[in-house]
Amino acid sequence: MSQQSSLQSLEQNESPVPSASSAFERYGFTSAENLFVRQRKVFERHASIEVGGQKYMNQDDFISAIAPGEDWKKIKREQFGILFKVADNNKKGLISLQDFVVFENLLSKPDAEYEIAFRLFDVDGTGKITLDQFKEILSSNIAPESVPFDFDCEWLKLFVGRNSGKKQELTYEEFTQLLKGLQGERLRQEFKYYDKDGVGHITPDNFKKLILSVARHKLSDYVIEHLPTLCNVSAGNKISYAQVAAFHNVIRQMDMVERIVLKAISE
Incomplete structure (x- = not known):
């Protein structure tokens, strides 16, 4: 599955993140120690790979650990695989217990959806993404039957200026502000189209x-x-x-x- 198709709802202030609430709320714990115990149990229950006496998760294991039950149909189970790219810090195709805990703790942050999206786009880890990347991924996530997004709109020009080049870079803060306002602009454009x-x-x-x-x-x-x-x-x-x-x-x-x-x- 491509990165583009897996990010269908990120620009709607949504994402295939298991929960927008904190990890503490997800597991029903108030203690960080109890939370870690729970995270470790989840990891050990799903990790199927052993290397040098250490257990690891592959992508299928990871999806099984974080995805909702099969009755959740609005986001396909396979789409949660895009989050594996975020959790796999060493890019080795395997996730350690430490990797899993770091990812789970990332979900506890109030802006988890935005940070995960940004990390997926920022493949080189520079802390910035190009405007072209933003446009390309957004376009690929709009369904063919939907109204195409007009990138030459006044709303986007307010953020990036009228003479912005394709190589213009966005910081994390600029990226989050774009995502937060993007849905309203899509709504306006589609209403005007109809x-x-x-x-x-x-x-x-x-x-x-x-x-x-x-x-x-x-x-x-x-x-x-x-x-x-x-x-x-x-x-x-x-x-x-x-x-x-x-x-x-x-x-x-x-x-x-x-x-x-x-x-x-x-x-």
Whole structure:
């Protein structure tokens, strides 16, 4: 699987990272020592390779250790393999216990998704990526049936300037800011594409296409099937940009809402 196809949702402030919450929350521990014990148990349960008396994980072992159950269908199990490139610090195709613990601790950082994405792009470890790399990988992660992204947009020029060359480099901080704003720009461009007459509304079918393009992996099959019926709440079965943006904001906050609900239930 290519790096490009495995990064389908990173630009949506998402990634095939097992959890956006901390490693402590993932395992239900409050002690760093207990957390390490749990991480070691997970590693030893899945590591199938032994070299010089030391156990190691190959890519399949690693995926089995971090991927959700088979009932999670929005992100294919194989796509978690892209994270192996981050965990394999020595680029030997095997992961030690120390490598696994370092990777797990990386997940505890609040900006884990961004740092993992940046590490994948920064193959030489220079701490920078080129604007061309950003454009190439973003383009390859937009589905063929989706609206192509216009890189000549005013939004991108605000970040990189109007006369930026292909070799312009982005720091980690610039990269994260681009990703954070990118989804909103995609939403605006796609709405404008479907609103060809500039009337400020789109049809139910185009609303479904737009939402599936930017957030399919966040939606259940039931919600996907009934997306067009949401237009019934609007006069004339038309949806405005404000309504599209509001619906998308709800989708983006689903993980936060879920955590709040689970916390309330536990109390």
